[in-house]
Amino acid sequence: MSDFEPKIVGFLCNWCAYGGADLAGVSRLQYPPNLRPVRVMCSGRVDPLFIIQALKEGADGVLVAG
């Protein structure tokens, strides 16, 4: 397990978390490359079924940020 790298699906709210991720880039903050962001217009858009789908299809984790 030592070289295990999780694949994380991130549902990011366009107005805050996604903007924050952009600003992390502008500030050149380095962080692990495991997140695959999916932009949504509000974290309220995230249907629980999306989370189940992500996990079912092989994601190791799901982040909902908003």
Place this chain on the structure above:
Amino acid sequence: MEKCIACGTCYEKCPAKTADEYNEGLAKRKAIYVPYPQAVPLKYVIDEDRCIYFKKGKCKACEKFCPTDAIVFDDKEENLTLNVGSVIVTSGLKPFDPAGLDNYKHAAFPNVLTSLEFERILSAGGPTTGHVARPSDGEEPKKIAWLQCVGSRDLNRCDNEYCSSVCCMYAIKEAIVAKEHVGAEFEPTIFYMDMRTHGKDFERYYNRAQDEGVRFVRSRVHTILQKDASGTLEVQYVTDEGTNMVEDFDMVVLSVGMEPSATAPELADTLGIELNDYRFVNTEDTAPVTTSRPGVYVAGVIQGCKDIPQSVMEASAAACQAGISLAGARGSAVIEPASTEETDVRQQDPRIGVFVCNCGVNIGGFADVPAIAEYARSLPNVAYVEENLFTCAQDTQDKMVELIKEHDLNRIVVAACTPRTHEPLFQETVRNAGLNAYLFEMANIRNQCTWVHSNNKDIATEKSKDLVRMAISRAALLEPIPDLSVDVKKSALIIGGGAAGMNAALSLADQGFPAVLVETSDTLGGSAKDVQKTAGGQDVQAFLEDMTQKVKNHPHIEVLLNSEIVGASGFVGNFEAEISTNGQTRTIEHGATIIATGGSASETEEYLYGKSDRVFRWHDLENDPKTLETAKAVAFIQCVGSRDDNRPYCSRICCTASVLQAIAIKEDNPDTDVYVLYRDMRTFGEREILYKKARQLGVIFIRYSLDRKPVVIETKDGLEITVFDPILQQNLILPVDLLNLQTAIVPTDNTGISEMYKIPMNEDSFFMEAHAKLRPVEFATDGVFLCGIAHYPKSLDESLAQSMAAASRAATVLARATIQIAPTVSQIDPEMCIGCSLCEEVCPFGAIAMDEVEGKGYRARNIAASCKGCGLCASSCPQKAIDMLHFRDGQIAASVSAVA
């Protein structure tokens, strides 16, 4: 400037370093720099004073490495002449410089910081990336002291006798945030004179700080010494009881006050406007954003110390005034863009064009762009792939239009930076190529990939491929979405005929927009009818009379007295209100709604109110001059029913009201004894001068605390008040003839309006605006605006500013014939809907209506004009009857599937 793509290469190569002003000198920057990360436009500039080329004539490293030839060394400052109809002054503030305070040693002791310096230390983008560290040794401090009123309320060590209004709140905020960063063991202490948390919901924040372990000490620190080489500080102060205290702190933060920007005198001279004694722009309370020169308006701290919400309100108010002056010229400089015929792609199979951007070296330098492009070519539905040095460059845009046509592309993916800044640009490009704007998708491989994984090219390349694959999967399912617009009824409904409502009506009517003003009582004027003078000394009754006449005689204003709203429906641009006047109901169609339902002083049973005819409330005493004349001693009690468990908010205006009345009594008869019993004196801003004047006139201010409230009894000669004086440390017995109580200001019962317009109230039943700081007169529901005491207790000048702000925001709706709406809204399938109304309940914007359908009960309907496309309804619908255009379940699922 057009050429700079903010790639940052120049910054990396520039050899000249200097202190970074944005980080208050706590970090370094280069001679070529962006002033702060959120700068708009995001462009680099050269600091001529630091640039080696400008100083020594050689270097030009930036020019050598700039990939877009954006460096212009001989760029010169230009003087421009603009013809304008109005000027708005918003030149802001200068923080007080504590260098002159020899007792606080800001310059000498590294661990004595200003509040702005500490703000940068708390910031994730600051010099310590948000880690709280003291400058002397980088250690995490365990004890920090905040010192209030540094450069405020002080004529002894500086010339700023006013209160800066905002420092109490920001000190509490810094203390709470620092505790969040450092941890439970952190001990913040705030040394203060009066805690001034007079803003909306501020008192709750103050209470929370006390609960979370922020210590508040009422004392002005007189001396700070540096204890040892590590930089630990010894703080010396005197307590209420008169005890000398010496306490060690790891850091001291000076809560510096605000001064008008240094350019104020020069600017005032240029514009020909008056400044007041403190070099703030002079205004009158009855015209709070109007300067001494017609056509020149003012907003923000350059007019006087204030917080963000008040500054934002004034900004809109100033825009309103400019809008009135320029009403005749409205729209005369608008240029309509040409439109291109749209190709119908709905029956076509997806032919996706992928453009992978190098962004100079920003992407290409940290990921293998050719490999990403090659990978894109292998994916389904991809018809064309190209790499660009800069996809956003104008020539690339032009070429893209040609390529889209040449290769019959019907979906476009750009793998580059962030859609938050560049999506509109590329949507315009695809539109120019005859494609619907929503057939476009971005893969953010710069901000969220190469910039944050710049140390590993393989990893950045792999992640970029994933992001491109996700975007392409989604793009294949994108569909054209037609533009959406609604017509606007160019009139407004204003609910509430007080000063705020009347001023809002006038502000709109003067711009040519008809307004209907609805008032429940039989007269206009509201709570201002009881007020004699503003804090600035203007005659309120004369002003009110004048305004009432203007409202009654205005050709564009219809006044409905004895009227109330009994029903409301519709959405921005298209509202319908049912108004009942003396039992008769009529319907009024209008485009915008302004709520100004006001408030009043609350009743009380405390302190013999209602039991003794010597006890008065608010303005009742000053409006009864005969009784007042006979009094030899008068007392005021503050915070009656405010700032307690029942109403944990400050009513904001009571301290100033009492001080004004106390001054008037003393000026009429200096021999009358006047006492003000208070908890914290909240004469914020320049109201502080009145507080000082009252003390000079001999008004006696005695502090009491909630756990030791004054006791009032009636004697045969009058009243007797017993109050514990914390300075003397003993009970005082005050025989007085009259007592005036400043009871809490409460809002008018807004339950009906709140339900009809689906707009929220806060815990204290004041209306809750869309955003406390940035949208102080708006609601989440478009087209509905707020002003006056219905928002929070406020003085006349503040109500007038807010009412102009509400009118200004309403005018942004009414000025247009149609409103363009983002068409990415919810779509409801009426066949699948079971009418459960869960969507209506969860929608924060009032964008779902429940229609009755014969034989089927209710069915949900989307009100596109109110919909913000958040998708809460879609994710909540148990029937899956709702989907979001452009963010359909299937489109999101496609991105998710592409991750695996």
